[in-house]
Amino acid sequence: MSLTAKDKETVKAFWAKVAPKAEDIGQDALSRMLAVYPQTKTYFSHWKDMSAGSAPVKKHGATVMGGVADAVTKIDDLTSGLLSLSELHAFTLRVDPANFKILAHNILVVFAIKFPTDFTPEVHVSVDKFLAALARALSEKYR
Amino acid sequence: MVAWSDQERSIITSIFSNLDYNDVGPKALIRCLIVYPWTQRYFASFGNLYNADAIKTNPNIQAHGTKVLHGLDRAVKNMDDIKTTYAELSVLHSEKLHVDPDNFKLLADCLTIVIAAKMGSGFTPEIQATFQKFLAVVVSALGKQYH
Numbered sequence: 001m002s003l004t005a006k007d008k009e010t011v012k013a014f015w016a017k018v019a020p021k022a023e024d025i026g027q028d029a030l031s032r033m034l035a036v037y038p039q040t041k042t043y044f045s046h047w048k049d050m051s052a053g054s055a056p057v058k059k060h061g062a063t064v065m066g067g068v069a070d071a072v073t074k075i076d077d078l079t080s081g082l083l084s085l086s087e088l089h090a091f092t093l094r095v096d097p098a099n100f101k102i103l104a105h106n107i108l109v110v111f112a113i114k115f116p117t118d119f120t121p122e123v124h125v126s127v128d129k130f131l132a133a134l135a136r137a138l139s140e141k142y143r
Numbered sequence: 144m145v146a147w148s149d150q151e152r153s154i155i156t157s158i159f160s161n162l163d164y165n166d167v168g169p170k171a172l173i174r175c176l177i178v179y180p181w182t183q184r185y186f187a188s189f190g191n192l193y194n195a196d197a198i199k200t201n202p203n204i205q206a207h208g209t210k211v212l213h214g215l216d217r218a219v220k221n222m223d224d225i226k227t228t229y230a231e232l233s234v235l236h237s238e239k240l241h242v243d244p245d246n247f248k249l250l251a252d253c254l255t256i257v258i259a260a261k262m263g264s265g266f267t268p269e270i271q272a273t274f275q276k277f278l279a280v281v282v283s284a285l286g287k288q289y290h
Contacts, residue, residue, distance in 0.1 A: 035268035036275050052268055105252060109259045109271065116260035121177035122195050124256065128178055 003126075003133055008075050010126035015072045017118055018111065022069060025110050026061030027053070032106040040099055064103070071134045078137035090141035097142060100135035107131065145280050147222055154273045158258065159219045162212070167261065169208030171254040173198055179249045185242055211250070218281050225284045233288035244286035251278040 003011075018025060031052030033040050047056040067085060074081025089095050108128065111119045119127075147155075176183050176198050183192050189203035198204060214232065221228040236242045255275060259266045266274075 032268045032271055036272040108256060109266075112256045112260040113263055113266060116263065119256075119260065121174045121199075124174060125178040 001129060001132070003075065003129055007126040007129055010123055011075060011130045012072060014111075014115075014118065014123050014127060015069070018115060019069065021114060022065040023058070023062040025107065025114065026063075026065035026068075027058045028061070028110045028113075029103065029106040030057050030061040030064065032109060033103050036106070037102050040102060043093075043095060043099075068107075068131075068134070071130075071137075075130070078133050079140055082134070082137040083140070086138050086141040089138050090143075097135065097139040100138060101132075104128070104131035104135060144223070145225070151273045151276070152222060154270055155219055155222065155277050158262075158270070158274060159216065162258075162261075164212040164216070165205075165209050167254070167257055168210070168212030169205045171250065171257045172204055172208035172211060174253040174257060175250045176204070178253060179246075182246055182249060185240065185246075215281065218277070218284070222277075225280050226287060229281070229284040230288060233285050236285055237289040244282075244289055247282040247285050251275075251282055254278065 034044070034050055034057070035052070041050055044050055044056070044060075047054075049056060051057070067082075071078060071082060108119075108124065108131075111127065112124075176186070176192065177195050186192060186204070186207075189207070190201055191197040192201060192204075217228055218225045236244075255271070255278065258274065259271070262270075
């Protein structure tokens with residue numbers, strides 16, 4: 001299930017629309033992940049405040065979306081482009097890769113909320129494929 | 144047995160009472176067939192599904208999407224025993240329709256996205272959590288009679 005030229009085009013075009021709201025999207029997606037999938041909170045026990053809109057959630061949401069933005073620019077070779085991020089997740093953060101899918105789902109939910117007319121089924125499938133490819137690239141160094 | 148708080152019950156009944164089943168059902172099914180194209184395997188008899196536009200305008204898909212939402216309505220009206228309410232439906236999906244139960248989650252995710260688009264910022268994280276809990280119970284009940 002690799003990205004076709006059309007998928008890449010669709011992702012870049014959609015990203016251009018959503019990029020100005022990237023930080024809000026990140027914060028919202030992360031808040032939803034923590035609320036809907038409480039097991040994900042185990043990775044953030046060092047935060048004083050995990051509620052939606054809290055400073056750590058805001059900051060981390062922005063960090064995550066910064067990573068996604070970077071991945072969009074490296075869409076032609078995600079594996080090598082995200083090598084150091086993969087090493088970070090594999091050796092330092094050790095996030096179970098199943099959680100990438102969970103966060104991706106919540107990013108899609110926020111896209112649907114903020115861009116209901118732009119987030120058509122055709123855009124949805126390309127973006128979903130991209131986030132899955134991103135997750136695979138992030139998992140590369142795990143074992 | 145699944146425990147529902149009063150707040151959760153009211154969230155679910157409120158969401159469904161504000162839905163046009165003829166609109167949301169088809170939208171969710173259409174999205175599922177486009178985003179997860181392998182799900183089209185179950186609809187070979189429905190006619191033209193060759194591309195996104197064909198799927199979006201197919202009257203059989205339209206009708207079936209509405210049917211699925213009415214099926215969900217039964218769970219909304221029997222939240223305290225969805226497992227028993229869906230026993231027959233589960234047997235149907237297993238023995239007659241031969242649907243891989245992993246697909247139920249795919250449709251559930253598409254329905255979540257459609258509801259999110261419709262409700263906008265009203266679809267808060269708490270409401271999303273309740274809605275997804277409801278769908279998880281439905282998905283589990285539908286898979287119960289598979290063996």
